[in-house]
Amino acid sequence: MKTAKEWRPGMGDVQILPGSRHRPPMKKPMWIIFLVLFVCVFLIFAYIYPPKSSSTCYIFSNGRCQSIADWLPPVPAREYTDDEIASRAVIRDILNAPPIRSKNPKVAFMFLTPGSLPFEKLWDKFFQGHEGKFSVYVHASRTKPVHVSRYFVNRDIRSDQVVWGKISMVDAERRLLANALQDPDNQQFVLLSDSCVPLYTFDYIFDYLMYTNISFVDCFKDPGPHGNGRYSERMLPEVEMKDFRKGAQWFSLKRQHAIIVMADNLYYSKFRAYCQPGLDGKNCIADEHYLPTFFQIVDPGGISNWSVTHVDWSERKWHPKSYRVQDVTSELLKNITSIDVSVHVTSDEKMLLQRQVQKWPCLWNGFQKPCYLFARKFTPGTLDGLLQLFSNYSSP
Template identity: 80%
Template structure:
């Protein structure tokens, strides 16, 4: 009986199935189809883009979990060498030591020149009436200079040969700083060339430099062949590619930074050995990279990232534009003093233009206090125009 019952049930089912052939096929509920599609999409996305939450990171793969965990773990710092530890201790101590201005703070004007200074008469006019507020130092690398201004007489320091592009340029800068630091009243140290001229009167420049707590060191990142292309891996571990910087050599630094430059041997030795023209096929220029890189590593917030000495690179040559007598007009000088944005252009194919405002204690002001390269024939024009263009 059981068998017959089962057979009848089976036959009934067969009749139902048989009858269904003449009707349209039944449609599955839409929500099941949508759910299946959603799960498929979710699985594909989870595989391509690993989960970023801690609760789900192990659902699909340990790879996604690793990425999540790594994002919260601090990047391990490399172990410093003994020399780095010693250097950092000295530098940190100098930076953290409070410093009070002397009763009569002075600016040290340091001239780096091959011989005599063609603009001494202009500088004499600039210095007149401000005795006791400045000091003058002259490093003449080729011939003994003949001075025409009383402010320059007996202000020559022991000098040595300087070769463009070589570390000897940095050595001359350090030699000037060492002599200027011997005067405890010197608070700001300005490096100038024989072709430099002042753009403002003494009072304006004195207040601009003395009442700011930063140093004016040109510094920017250039990924091109004349920037990071000059980097040598032999500078590792102390100098990494990411810290390598470029900038004009014409600096103006406060006393703390001047002392730090003299105290540094670690970073200086790296540039002394591995930053020279022709080393490893590179054309590394030490005076363009040492101080920008050095301050980017030890005190990046303590520098302005631009030089207060203007120079015109618009001709895109190895050397900047030289001004002749016919170039020197009131309009030229006023145009230079009106610039209040620092501009750098990278040396790669993109030639990226980097701009930032020249901020003095948070206030946008003119970038430049000095300018170069003026040829000796421009002296008379400059003397004639000085009283007019030098007033802010």
């Protein structure tokens, strides 16, 4: 006697079990219609609500779970403008060219400050004994600095006025990069403010920056009013909404990335013209969007997506928290240097519950490491406390 085969919905062909010769002839097509309807309903449901759990994905998909967008045909690439074609060709060649290795690689420390640097004595102690492994550049936008460290003497570059929130901030960054790139030994370019301090010894920071092949640029997608809400369609076609990003301005760039920033005029010109406070009723801050968006377009896989400079935004104000004398303790520094996960909170003024918290581990050559090498904003009065603590700085 033959046994009936097991029937499982959605797997293999359906076998109709043998039955009585007197069965009504309409039942066979009714079963087929019922099966077709069941499969159609199932596929429609799966299309609207794609499976997310790993076990469900394994049953219904040979690969990873795919969103609806993955099922649809790819969107045809738009036609690039002449300027885009030229710009992308230059940038591609720079990125694909083998990096020029220096026998004496250095880190360029670029200080963006209104005037004198209140923590020069701390940086002097940080640099001591490491001559030949670093360069210093100072962009003072308001008054000529008075230097107390030999490492900063005659290191001022030609500076111009900087206005917070305007493209002049990006201009100052590019001016620092242009001066630092003249030294072929400079391989990493770190942007620092007058309120920045180092969190580790020179050797640890040097190795952290020099022995990785990425740039540390803060970059994340913020769909809120202070993120994509600042985007202007006047940036089209070169800068699209899908590529618009946000991030802190404090970066560390490898040499190839520093060169392409200086080579770029196309994307920079869009931000110079259409990203400024008050334009079209928006409050676009150029230094928070230009570099993150630029690298999202030209080399998204070449950046870390977080900054190596720590800042505390927990007070949710226009400016980050300032550290005062009573705040500067070994416990504070221990807390900052123990952070190994990058956290970003999107903006939404009206509905706080809709804010998104984005987290990802700080990976250095594939290994999770502390995120931050520097920290800001320290007030000038904290210098003595930091000098005392610096003697106890160590590598993790």
